[in-house]
Amino acid sequence: MESAPVRLVMLGPPGAGKGTQGARFARQRGVPWISTGEILRQEVQAGTPIGRAAKVIMDAGRLIGDDIMIGIARDRLERQDAAQGFVLDGFPRSLPQAEALDTLVDDRSPLVVVDIEVPVETLITRLRARKICRNCGWNAAPGVEACAKCGGPLVQRSDDNIDVVRERLRIYERSTAPIVEYYRDRPTYRSVDGDQTLDAVAADIAAAVASVVGSRR
Numbered sequence: 001m002e003s004a005p006v007r008l009v010m011l012g013p014p015g016a017g018k019g020t021q022g023a024r025f026a027r028q029r030g031v032p033w034i035s036t037g038e039i040l041r042q043e044v045q046a047g048t049p050i051g052r053a054a055k056v057i058m059d060a061g062r063l064i065g066d067d068i069m070i071g072i073a074r075d076r077l078e079r080q081d082a083a084q085g086f087v088l089d090g091f092p093r094s095l096p097q098a099e100a101l102d103t104l105v106d107d108r109s110p111l112v113v114v115d116i117e118v119p120v121e122t123l124i125t126r127l128r129a130r131k132i133c134r135n136c137g138w139n140a141a142p143g144v145e146a147c148a149k150c151g152g153p154l155v156q157r158s159d160d161n162i163d164v165v166r167e168r169l170r171i172y173e174r175s176t177a178p179i180v181e182y183y184r185d186r187p188t189y190r191s192v193d194g195d196q197t198l199d200a201v202a203a204d205i206a207a208a209v210a211s212v213v214g215s216r217r
């Protein structure tokens with residue numbers, strides 16, 4: 001019998017660990033990790049028209065328009081590998097995006113929504129220390145000297161400097177935090193304490209998902 005796909009939406013402010021934890025969970029479950037920030041950074045790196053327009057907005061810590069982002073998410077979710085489940089990281093980030101997502105998924109299985117909560121001081125410390133690979137954009141683990149994926153040099157993300165970080169947190173509060181209210185009353189919503197070790201957060205996320213869909217895919 002075909003098992004129901006796990007469709008996980010990671011919520012939480014910048015620096016909460018959505019990327020690190022989302023990629024790890026996706027790897028363990030064998031489903032794609034879909035980060036809209038990562039898709040945009042690839043467009044920037046490739047110098048496409050979307051990438052060139054997005055870079056200015058991303059470097060200011062602002063949000064890309066809903067129509068563009070909904071189109072990007074739709075194209076990605078329609079790809080074959082997402083049919084058996086996915087982990088969404090960084091989408092939705094506004095109410096129109098959350099409403100659009102509900103229309104993009106069929107009813108084979110519900111969206112599991114995990115909200116990672118982290119105090120703001122911890123977020124700022126984490127974002128200022130965060131490093132990514134200059135060549136491939138890989139999100140490096142703390143304390144690592146070079147990219148574990150391609151060996152490239154690590155650099156700070158252009159939107160992780162303190163002024164942009166503060167703007168991103170402000171925009172999170174204004175535009176993205178309200179979507180917690182959109183999901184909070186659903187039986188598939190869970191919140192997880194993100195101010196713990198990586199392994200403890202990963203275990204809590206796995207338990208949260210299991211409590212919604214069972215421990216198997």
Ligand code: AMP
Pocket residue numbers: 014035036037038040057058059061062063064065069089090091092093097159168
């Ligand atoms: P992230 O890697 O998720 O922190 O995203 C980096 C940047 O990409 C954000 O600060 C936004 O400028 C942009 N971005 C990523 N996802 C979205 C989205 N769903 N809606 C609007 N902007 C986005």
